Structure formats: C-alpha cells, structure tokens
Amino acid sequence: MAPRRTVNPAKAKRPKPADVEQYALRLYVAGMTPRSTRAIANIKEICEEHLKGLYSLQVIDLYRQPVLADGEQIIAVPTLIRKLPMPLRRLIGDLSDRQQVLIGLDLKPRQ
Amino acid sequence: MRRNDIRKTARRSRRSAPLRKVPTGIRGLDELTGGGLPQGRPTLLCGSAGCGKTLMSMEFLVRGAVDAGEPGVFMSFEENTGELTTNFASLGYDLKAIVAQKKLVLSFVHIDRSEIAEAGEYDLEGLFIRLGRAIDSIGAKRVVLDTIEALFSGMSNTAILRSELRRLFRWLKAKGVTAIITAERGDNTLTRFGLEEYVADCVILLDHRVEGQMATRRLRIVKYRGSTHGTSEYPFLIDAGGISILPITSMGLECEASTERVSSGVPRLDVMMGGKGYYRGSSVLVSGTAGTGKTSLAAHFAHAAVARHERCLWLAFEESSSQIIRNMRSIGIDLGPAVRRGTLRFHAVRPTICGLEMHLVTIHKLVSQFKPRVVIIDPVTNFAALGSEGEVKAMLTRLIDFFKTQQITALFTSLTLGGTPVDATDVGVSSLMDSWLLLWDVLNGAEHNRFLQLVKSRGMAHSNQLREFLLTDDGVELRDVYVGPSGLLLGGGSREALEALEKAQTLLRGQETERKGRELGRKRRAMEAQIASLHAEFEVEQAKAARAIGQAQTRAGVLAGDRVQMARQRQSDAGPSGTRRRPK
Missing domain, CATH: 3.40.50.300 (P-loop containing nucleotide triphosphate hydrolases)
Structure with a gap:
C-alpha cells in the first residue's frame, strides 16, 4: 500500500495566512492491525477537531516501506511524528489518550 | 552423499x-x-x-x-x-x-x-x-x-x-x-x-x-x-x-612427555645430567641467593636455544633487555645478534604493572604469537608481591602446565633471600619443577665461592656431586669441588691456601708418627730391661731353691744312714741289713 495521503487541506487552501502554523504529521504503522486503524481514526479525529485546514497527515505502512523505519528511527508502532512545526515531536501508541496527544502536539500546554 | x-x-x-x-x-x-x-x-x-x-x-x-x-x-x-x-x-x-x-x-x-511521548498502546x-x-x-x-x-x-x-x-x-x-x-x-x-x-x-x-x-x-x-x-x-x-x-583450569596433566633432550648451554652441566641436558618440554628451576649466577645460567640456556635455531622468549621482570645483553657480554655471551635476528625476544616489564592473571594472559598471548620453544622467566620470585603464596603457586602451576602442553622448555630463576634456608623457594614451586638447580655462596675467609647442586632432575640419571660454579670471561664453568679435611667445601683461592695447609699438616702428622715410633721403641726397651731384671731375679730364686732342695736331700740321706748305723749297733735283723743279705 502506498502512503496514503488522506487529507491535504494545506495544498487545497493555499495560500494560508502567515501567522497560522502549518502542521505536517506522519503516522507510521505496521500493517492494518486493529491498533493501526485505531490510531489512524484517533489522529484524524483530533486533527479535524483542533487543526482543521491547518495540517497534512501521511500514513505510512512500514511493511510496505521498511527503509523508512531506519531513516525515521522508528522503534515502536504506531508512531506519530510531527515534522512541522519545529521542534520534532514523537508520539507512540494508538493515540487513544487524547490528552497526551494534545500535549504532545503542543495543542495544549504541559502541566 | x-x-x-x-x-x-x-x-x-x-x-x-x-x-x-x-x-x-x-x-x-x-x-x-x-x-x-x-x-x-x-x-x-x-x-x-x-x-x-x-x-x-x-x-x-x-x-x-x-x-x-x-x-x-x-x-x-x-x-x-x-x-x-x-x-x-x-x-x-x-x-x-x-x-x-x-x-x-x-x-x-x-x-x-525527551522526544518521545506515549499516548496509548x-x-x-x-x-x-x-x-x-x-x-x-x-x-x-x-x-x-x-x-x-x-x-x-x-x-x-x-x-x-x-x-x-x-x-x-x-x-x-x-x-x-x-x-x-x-x-x-x-x-x-x-x-x-x-x-x-x-x-x-x-x-x-x-x-x-x-x-x-x-x-x-x-x-x-x-x-x-x-x-x-x-x-x-x-x-x-x-x-x-x-x-x-585464559581458560586455565581446563588443562589437565595430559601433555606429551618428550624424550628429546636439549642442552643447558653449559657442557659440564649437561654431563651432570647424563651428558645430554634437560628434557624438552620440562621445567627447570634455578634458585639461589643474590648474585649466584642464576641469570647467567639462564643466558647460557637461551644462547644454546638460539644456536639450535629455536626461538626463545625471555620474560625479564627485573632488568631491561639491554641491561641483560650488556651484562651477559661480560661473561662472553652475546645475545644481541639473536635479538636482531628475531629468534630471541625479550619481554621486560615490572611485575607490578598488572595482576597475576593479567601476566598469565600476557604470557599466553606472547607465546601463541611468538611460538618459542624455550621460555625464560627471570625471576619468578617477583610474582610473590602480586598475591598470596597460594595464588602465586596456582598461577605458576597454570603457567608450567601451559608450557608443557606447548612442549616448551621453561627455565625459571628464583631468588632465595639471605638468611632463609637455601632450598626454600619463595613461591614454593620446586615440587612443580622437573629439574632443580641450586646455587649458593660459601664464605671462606675473605672470599666467597659459588657452588651448584643438581637437587633433582626427574627421569634421568644425574650427578649427586656438588660443583664449584665459576663465572669466567667465557661463561659459566663448573669444577669439581674440593672437600677439605674438616669436610668444608672449598673453592677459589682458599682452596689453594688450604691445599698448602693440608700439605703442612701431612708433614706434621709424619713427624708425629716418627715421634710416636721412637717413644714406642723406648718403651719396648724399658719393658725388655724390666723383663731381663725379672728374669735375673727369677734365676737367683731358682738357684736358691735348688740349693735348698739339695741340702734337704743330703740331710735325709744322712738321717737314714744314721738309723742303719744305730740298728747295726742294736744287732737288729731288720732294716737294710736284711736287704743287703738278699741273694744276688
């Protein structure tokens, strides 16, 4: 399966105002296991809710592209990497802990 | 297949x-x-x-x-x-x-x-x-x-x-x-x-x-x-x-025992061991007090090994290699060429640079790289500072076993401290050794002399005689030991002095005998005179006694004659008159 480019609103609605940050997210999974599907559903839901129109999300299946596991230093799956905005953030797990996801993406201040 | x-x-x-x-x-x-x-x-x-x-x-x-x-x-x-x-x-x-x-x-x-956050399974x-x-x-x-x-x-x-x-x-x-x-x-x-x-x-x-x-x-x-x-x-x-x-304890005592012999480098010492020297693969201990020539004996052995085109590894724990080479030149052994040719390798370190085990590992490594047929450890006693007696002995046991399995003839020198019995080795290893040469000093008057004793040499006829051990310009020389009249070991200058002394004593003893002979003659003569006088005395007595007997007999004859006379006078028939009348 090729990397699924689920939604790319950034491309669709160009140009965006400069003061709004763009989110580039990548979700690495290993096969379409229930955990993978859960993670995909969770991140989509969060993005739609908090980052509507401001994000791009790529879902990458490591079984299809194992090379990327080395390049991106993936150990655990699912892993969500926030490429942009800097700094890089990594979230592991099926993203069912919504609070942690929001903190991890800096959408909610850390305690 | x-x-x-x-x-x-x-x-x-x-x-x-x-x-x-x-x-x-x-x-x-x-x-x-x-x-x-x-x-x-x-x-x-x-x-x-x-x-x-x-x-x-x-x-x-x-x-x-x-x-x-x-x-x-x-x-x-x-x-x-x-x-x-x-x-x-x-x-x-x-x-x-x-x-x-x-x-x-x-x-x-x-x-x-810090980069990773966890959010779920x-x-x-x-x-x-x-x-x-x-x-x-x-x-x-x-x-x-x-x-x-x-x-x-x-x-x-x-x-x-x-x-x-x-x-x-x-x-x-x-x-x-x-x-x-x-x-x-x-x-x-x-x-x-x-x-x-x-x-x-x-x-x-x-x-x-x-x-x-x-x-x-x-x-x-x-x-x-x-x-x-x-x-x-x-x-x-x-x-x-x-x-x-280093897997040490896995080694058993199954090593092959060679019957090949290797020269000790000192011809006279070889003669003491049946004319052939040490067994190949055996371990030799040379122990002695300071300055008795242990290293010199080791140098002879090393020199003989390289002369046979065998590789020799010299583990020096006291002197640097150049010091050993210089010192051995003074007794006519030049180890330099062998070092340059690469047949003799020195490994000179202070024993205290590492622990016993590390030494063992290092020696193992050196041996497996260099593959020597002869190894000299000079002196083995310096290990004593690195552990208890038991540990040192265990280490040396492993080392000796290792050399044996490799068919390496090993010579260990051991320093005996002054004051301790000469046959006591500091690390108590003599029982592990196949041959044991003991060197010691004897003080005679104003000089001291070295002696060598072959305490043991397993599996070969060996001399039980002590030898005087001389370090000459041409190396080690062994000489017969001169045993003085009082049983003392003598060598060197005092040997000659005592030889003269003994000659004088012999002369003196001769004179004494002569004197005693004369005394005996005199005594004999006195005795003979005494015998003669006694003899004379006896003869006098004998003469006296004979005279007395004669007189007594005469008296008895007179008495009998008197009695006849008396009877004749009394007209008696009896007595000797009757006899006289008996028909003839």
Whole structure:
C-alpha cells in the first residue's frame, strides 16, 4: 500500500495566512492491525477537531516501506511524528489518550 | 552423499542431537564454552559499564564475518555507527570495509526519552522490521543487540517492553540467528532489568575489578543450558588484537612427555645430567641467593636455544633487555645478534604493572604469537608481591602446565633471600619443577665461592656431586669441588691456601708418627730391661731353691744312714741289713 495521503487541506487552501502554523504529521504503522486503524481514526479525529485546514497527515505502512523505519528511527508502532512545526515531536501508541496527544502536539500546554 | 548426510542427521536427531555451537573466534572463549555460543539461540552478555561488552560482542561479529563467513548485524542502542567505526578502528578493526563487503550491518537505534511521548498502546514492531530487514539484507547468521536495555530508559510502559522483549527473543530463535544481547549489571541481579528471565540459554558475566590498585577484567559463564562449561572466573585481556581469555583450569596433566633432550648451554652441566641436558618440554628451576649466577645460567640456556635455531622468549621482570645483553657480554655471551635476528625476544616489564592473571594472559598471548620453544622467566620470585603464596603457586602451576602442553622448555630463576634456608623457594614451586638447580655462596675467609647442586632432575640419571660454579670471561664453568679435611667445601683461592695447609699438616702428622715410633721403641726397651731384671731375679730364686732342695736331700740321706748305723749297733735283723743279705 502506498502512503496514503488522506487529507491535504494545506495544498487545497493555499495560500494560508502567515501567522497560522502549518502542521505536517506522519503516522507510521505496521500493517492494518486493529491498533493501526485505531490510531489512524484517533489522529484524524483530533486533527479535524483542533487543526482543521491547518495540517497534512501521511500514513505510512512500514511493511510496505521498511527503509523508512531506519531513516525515521522508528522503534515502536504506531508512531506519530510531527515534522512541522519545529521542534520534532514523537508520539507512540494508538493515540487513544487524547490528552497526551494534545500535549504532545503542543495543542495544549504541559502541566 | 547427500542422502547419507540426511540419514546421519536423522540418526543424530533421534538420539537428541547435541547442542550445536558457533565458534566465537575469541581466543579462549571457545575452549571455555566447549566450542562457542549456542547456535541459533540468544546469549546474554552482562556486566557493568566499561567491562568490554561492546568489544566482545563486536569481536564475535567481526570474527564471524571475516573468519567464519557468517555475516552479522550489530544493532547499537548507545553508540552511533560513526562512533562505532572510530572506536573499533583503534582496535584494528576496519568496520567500514567489512560493511562495504556486505558482511556486516551496523544499525543505530536512537532513543531519546525527551522526544518521545506515549499516548496509548504500542508494540515494538518497528524494531522488528528494522532488525529483520538488516538480517535479510546480508543473510546474517549472527546478531548483536547492544544494549537493548536502553529501551527501558526510553519508554515507560515496562509491561509492553517486557512482553515485546520476550517476543523478540523468540523471534530471534525462530530466525535461527545466534545472538548476543548485552545488558548492564544490576545491583543484586545479573542485569538491571532482569533480562536473564528471557534469555536463559547462555549467560556470560563480565567483570572489571580493582584489587590492590590493579584492575583485572574477568569473565564467568553463569549458565550454559545443555552444555558443560568452565565455571571459574577467567581473566581476560583487551589489547590491540581484541580479547584474549585464559581458560586455565581446563588443562589437565595430559601433555606429551618428550624424550628429546636439549642442552643447558653449559657442557659440564649437561654431563651432570647424563651428558645430554634437560628434557624438552620440562621445567627447570634455578634458585639461589643474590648474585649466584642464576641469570647467567639462564643466558647460557637461551644462547644454546638460539644456536639450535629455536626461538626463545625471555620474560625479564627485573632488568631491561639491554641491561641483560650488556651484562651477559661480560661473561662472553652475546645475545644481541639473536635479538636482531628475531629468534630471541625479550619481554621486560615490572611485575607490578598488572595482576597475576593479567601476566598469565600476557604470557599466553606472547607465546601463541611468538611460538618459542624455550621460555625464560627471570625471576619468578617477583610474582610473590602480586598475591598470596597460594595464588602465586596456582598461577605458576597454570603457567608450567601451559608450557608443557606447548612442549616448551621453561627455565625459571628464583631468588632465595639471605638468611632463609637455601632450598626454600619463595613461591614454593620446586615440587612443580622437573629439574632443580641450586646455587649458593660459601664464605671462606675473605672470599666467597659459588657452588651448584643438581637437587633433582626427574627421569634421568644425574650427578649427586656438588660443583664449584665459576663465572669466567667465557661463561659459566663448573669444577669439581674440593672437600677439605674438616669436610668444608672449598673453592677459589682458599682452596689453594688450604691445599698448602693440608700439605703442612701431612708433614706434621709424619713427624708425629716418627715421634710416636721412637717413644714406642723406648718403651719396648724399658719393658725388655724390666723383663731381663725379672728374669735375673727369677734365676737367683731358682738357684736358691735348688740349693735348698739339695741340702734337704743330703740331710735325709744322712738321717737314714744314721738309723742303719744305730740298728747295726742294736744287732737288729731288720732294716737294710736284711736287704743287703738278699741273694744276688
């Protein structure tokens, strides 16, 4: 399966105002296991809710592209990497802990 | 042929095949484990920081890749590939080249807790994918995970990590790769995170201890399922050539005893041993007080060895090589050319630079590299400072055993301290030795002389005579010992003085005898005079007695005559008159 480019609103609605940050997210999974599907559903839901129109999300299946596991230093799956905005953030797990996801993406201040 | 093989394999498996082992190629470890690590199974290598886990596991891969044709994967959780390449370049491994030949894959797993947030359930499939890909890319047979525990510091969900590690080790077994998993030593456990629970086939513990300011690395096989193994702690050495382990106690007393003889380098000493010298592969102890010529005797032996075109290793623990060469020139032995030719090698170090075990490892290494036929250890007594008597003796036992298995003739010099009995060796090793030469000093008047005694020489006729031991410009010379009249050993100048003295004494004794002879003559004459006088006296007595007897007889005759006269006068018929009338 090729990397699924689920939604790319950034491309669709160009140009965006400069003061709004763009989110580039990548979700690495290993096969379409229930955990993978859960993670995909969770991140989509969060993005739609908090980052509507401001994000791009790529879902990458490591079984299809194992090379990327080395390049991106993936150990655990699912892993969500926030490429942009800097700094890089990594979230592991099926993203069912919504609070942690929001903190991890800096959408909610850390305690 | 092929069918045969299959049948053989089938037969073997019916008899529950013995555990197959993968040779590590690390010096000593294969002897210790009886062939190497369990094939197709993970081995746990644990130890505290800096004790050589990474090096040992990397050497396992490099030896496999280069020598055994088994490609390997090194998955590092601590050092990145650049660091690894640099670090191992200093040990003489060109990892880059081995990687380029597709015999090795270096894979760096970066874990940084500050970057990772956990949000829900996960597994380590990413790691599996990476490892699987690395293994498949070169057909790896060997895998190292160094140090997988780093996962525990990167992720907090230990329940997940533990179940994933269990799965990983099962997966490695299923892959059929021989793996080493390194782990940090815990406080009371073998590993900090209890990995020994998952890796149960073979556990090796490395240790780096400092005792008396000397650090020694040691290795112990904690467990090896399905195999016998050495159980002691074995010292090991890390140097430019990698790791060397010394499996000492595995050596038995099964070494071949040679009947070949090698010259001691001193012709007269050879004569004392049946004219042929020491047995090849035997161990010779030369003990003596300071300055008795132990090193000189050793130099003769070394010189004789290089003259036979045999290699000789001289382990000097007291003097530098140039000092020995200079000193031996003074007695006419030039060891310099042999050193230049490379047949004689000096290894001169202070014994205190490392522990006993390290010395043993170093000597092992030197011997296996240089392959000498003669080894000289001068002096062996300096080891005494490095441990208790028992430890030193144990070390020397191993050393002697090692030399014997290698058919190396070894000469040990041993310094006896003044005041102790000459036959007491400091390290109590004389019982381990095949031949024992004792050198000592005797003080005679204003000079001292050296003597040599062949205390023992197993398995050969040997002289029971002492020899005077002379150091001349042409080396060691042995001379018959002169035993003085009072039983003292004499040599040198005092020998001549005493020879003169004895001559004088002989003269004196002659005069005494003469005097005694005369005395006896005089006594005899006195006795004879006495006898003569007694004789004269006796003759006088005898004459007297004869006269008295004569008188008495005369008197008796007169008396009888008187009686006849009286009877005749009384007209008696009786008596002698009747007789007179008897017819004729």
